[in-house]
Amino acid sequence: xxxxxxxxxxxxxxxxxxxxxxxxxxxxxxxxxxxxxxxxxxxxxxxxxxxxxxxxxxxxxxxxxxxxxxxxxxxxxxxxxxxxxxxxxxxxxxxxxxxxxxxxxxxxxxxxxxxxxxxxxxxxxxxxxxxxxxxxxxxxxxxxxxxxxxxxxxxxxxxxxxxxxxxxxxxxxxxxxxxxxxxxxxxxxxxxxxxxxxxxxxxxxxxxxxx
Numbered sequence: 001x002x003x004x005x006x007x008x009x010x011x012x013x014x015x016x017x018x019x020x021x022x023x024x025x026x027x028x029x030x031x032x033x034x035x036x037x038x039x040x041x042x043x044x045x046x047x048x049x050x051x052x053x054x055x056x057x058x059x060x061x062x063x064x065x066x067x068x069x070x071x072x073x074x075x076x077x078x079x080x081x082x083x084x085x086x087x088x089x090x091x092x093x094x095x096x097x098x099x100x101x102x103x104x105x106x107x108x109x110x111x112x113x114x115x116x117x118x119x120x121x122x123x124x125x126x127x128x129x130x131x132x133x134x135x136x137x138x139x140x141x142x143x144x145x146x147x148x149x150x151x152x153x154x155x156x157x158x159x160x161x162x163x164x165x166x167x168x169x170x171x172x173x174x175x176x177x178x179x180x181x182x183x184x185x186x187x188x189x190x191x192x193x194x195x196x197x198x199x200x201x202x203x204x205x206x207x208x209x210x211x
Contacts, residue, residue, distance in 0.1 A: 070178060100163060124150075134169040
């Protein structure tokens, strides 16, 4: 990663998925003066470029509508991570509750994740096969998120983190427009890896800087 003079955009990235290598260049602050103040947030720009690596396996071409949806998702998630780091303590927040109020989690995270315009229903569910599910109707911005009731969680080797499970399902909303699951199992796997990485990072940042 390095600064670069005379760039037209705040940041850019080139990468090789096979070699797991990436080069990130950020506009040198010397050249940012003509820009509006919010156009060069160096930390957020770096996070945006790093977040793009999670979408590298899909590699949508410029002009493909999914390229726009990908860009929107990446910027929303990067903004969420950076804003969580900067916002300071959340009054009354108790991390890793055994059975947190899902409505309270929704009220907090829908704003942070920039999905406040979605109609989202969230609830605990008994006897689920997975710890969480998200059924999204992206055309109408509606979603139902179900989280397994802690009474049914039975993995003694992995403590149940309700908030991270909930955030994982919320992050899926940003990827819904990409229709990744309509392709093949490999793309489904990449989506799950990306979503879990974002969810883990978001919750860890909240607990480190906002608790």
